[in-house]
Amino acid sequence: MENNKTKQFTVTARKKESARRKLAVTAKEKESARLKLAVTAKEKESVRSKLATVAKQLAVTAKEAESVRRKLAVTAKEKEGVRNKLVITAKKLATTAKEAESVRRKLAVTAKEKESIRSKLAMVARQLATTAKEREDARRSLVVTAKNLKIKAKQLAKTAEEKEYVRGKLEVTAKQLATTAEEKEEVRSRLAVVAKKLAATAKEKENVRQKLAVIAKQLKDKAIQLAVTAKEMELANKELRSLDLAKDEFVSIASHQLRTPLTALKGYAGMLLDGDAGPINDKQREYLVEMKNANDRMIGLITALLNVSRVDLGVFIVEPERLSLKKVAEDALKDLGMKIEGKKLQVEMNFENNIPLINADLNIVRMIFQNLFTNAVKYTPAGGKININIKKDGPNVLISVADTGYGIPSNVQPKIFTKMFRADNARIKDPDGTGLGLYIIKSTLEKTGGKVWFESVENKGSTFYVTLPLEGMKKKEGTKRLELK
């Protein structure tokens, strides 16, 4: 029996031992896990260098685990002591399976406690992990905040620079404002001076304006007076024109009325001289010739006065027509044929062949030739020479009539174209002249684009020049043509 009991105790002891070993193994495994955790903690420590606190906590936890382990070891020792005691008391306790069960239960409770500790460790580890993440977040947040702060700091620095710059500018502006204020003051002073001057000028202007107003009024009054005068002058001119026309009409009628009886005298004298009323003796013929010549001079004078009237009043007509100057000159010369022959004058006429027909008033041109030729014949002594040249001269036809006559004394040459003037030597040689011919020629030529002038030496001769425009005379309205002798 005893032997059985020993055997049972041995078995129990073995079982206990097995349980203990198992516990030891568990402890080892726990240790291993702890170590792993420690390693993990270290790894975490190595990874999360800044999490030293956690590592310490882990170290503390490890110590606590070590403490637990040690406690467990102590417990194991105690268990061993118990076991020894059990061994010792195995005998005493051989039958106390319940106590063993109690121990087992206690061990189970310990296992639960271990599990609880492990769970707690895991929780602590999770908490640590959470804390690490939170720290990382916080760190990142701090980094972001730091960056933001850095940016803000830069911005602040920039703003500060800008402020400095603005301040500098403000300072400059302030200085400028100060300067401007001085300048303004100066300008204001000048403006004040100018304003005074302007005020003075304005006053002067006002004075001038008032004076101008007075002058304007005077001018207006004068303008009105002038307008009235102009109107009066216009009326006067019209009246004068009307009077001129009436005068010309009177001269025309008078000349016509005067010429009618002179024409009758001329006719009867001619018939008597022709012997129509029977033969006349020489003395009768002499007297009749004198009467007839005086009658012709009267007719000529009336014609000349009529022409002078028309030239002076400007009422003579210019009616241009195509003329051969050569033919008009030859006709005029032909009329003087008897006189030329009577004085045995040598007359030569040179006419350039390239002279075209020109538009001119026949009466005017014929009157010019008649006058120049008549004067040359009249004032050249018997046997003298007359040279007539008609040629082109630029835009004109130049007519020259040169004679070897008595010439015009130099002291009276300036008067030769004046109305009714006659040189003394001409008056002696020909008392019948009117002194109107050259005046009419000059006046007429001046109004038809021509010219007349002369060169003369007393007792040697004279040369009269006349130009007529090649383009011709311009038509001129009027009342009467100039009349030929």
Add this chain to the structure above:
Amino acid sequence: MDTPRQKILIIEDELSILNGISDKFTHEGFLVTKAVDGQDGLDKALKEHPDFIIVDNLMPDTDGFYFLENLRKDEWGKNSLVIMWSNSHDSSTIARAKKIGIIDFMIKSEWEYRDVVKKVREYIDAK
């Protein structure tokens, strides 16, 4: 056999001239008819059909143009030979007269009677 005398009609209001020039033409062998104004001249011209007509311009009542214009309306008168003579001779008068058909315009005071007769003969002979 004597050649027939040329008939000439002279129309002139100034009797001293009319009688003088008429005497000259008579002396020169013309058969002269005298008239003192345009209508008188027209009546005698259309009745007698003279070989030549001398007409003054300015005459009282009916002037030279009255005579000319009416003469040219007649079948005989439209081709008759006419000289107008006058002491008033502005260009418009001459142009107007030539347009009606005169063969010459003479300025009385410029012409000797004998030269007028000579000129008339030339025109008659030229016809």
